[in-house]
Amino acid sequence: MSTKQKIEVHTVVRQPIHGAEDLPIGVFMVAHRYAEAPFRKIIPAADQMVLNWTISGTVRVNHCDEQFDMSSGDAFLCKPNEFFSYDVQSEAWESRWIAFDGRFFSEWMDTTQINHHYHPGPCPNDLFISLESQLCNSGHGSLAHANITAFAILMHALGASKPDYLDQDDIDRAQILIAENLQNVNLNVNWLIQQLECERTAFSRRFSKRTGETPIVYITNKRIHAAIALLKTGHLSTAEIAHAVGYQDADYFSRIIKKKTGFTAGQHREGVIAIL
DSSP states (O other): OOSSEEEEEEEEEOOOOTTGGGSSOEEEEEEEEEEESSEEEEEOOOSSEEEEEEEESOEEEEETTEEEEEOTTOEEEEOTTOOEEEEEOSSOEEEEEEEEEOHHHHHHHHHSOOOSEEOOOSOOHHHHHHHHHHHHSOSHHHHHHHHHHHHHHHHHHHHTOSTTGGGSOHHHHHHHHHHHTTTOTTOSHHHHHHHHTOOHHHHHHHHHHHHSSOHHHHHHHHHHHHHHHHHTTSOSOHHHHHHHTTOSOHHHHHHHHHHHHSSOHHHHHTTOOOOO
């Protein structure tokens, strides 16, 4: 076997579709990479953001003027017009990555404390595999589902973007869990309490004091924000969006949208902006 080898598995490339700049998330490429040591490669600057998530092994990354090592469960985000290189020195490195852009994510990044590299935990391989399959199928329905799947991947990545996750208090951890699990139909106050192993009344009081909202109102508002962004794509049915943000009943979801924002789901599709 060669001492210098790289294998790309399930690499999918999708050219930008017309009007992609108006989508909340636009996927341009997704890949599964396996590289054996020794291997080194420079990745030129691109117009999209790149999220690279390590599955196993180790790699040394040079990103702009910063150098750091990555191992299983580590990820790094390269913003548009930034270059990076990776150097596999001692053992095979396996990772998945996604190149994307979109108004929704760009605006979110401006208000989210996210470092270039951090530890979000195990790579969600099943979501990446689903995304690859959906992008291989050029049908309208598959591309619509791909947008939901990409959204779920970024939820996982962004939800645990703070590097000192285990050192944070239960309110910080609760906000991370909420961001990661918007699509989880079981996400509610009781589920949070079970995950955090804390007392409900005291937690709810501290959460409300910190955020200005009760936990259930906070969860609902986050789901509605995400739903409005997906409605603006124009590619997804109301039922699909409801499921993507944790509602099993599309009719109930529609009523919640109207109650919380004053506008129907259809009006949001047409560009009405609601501020929660």
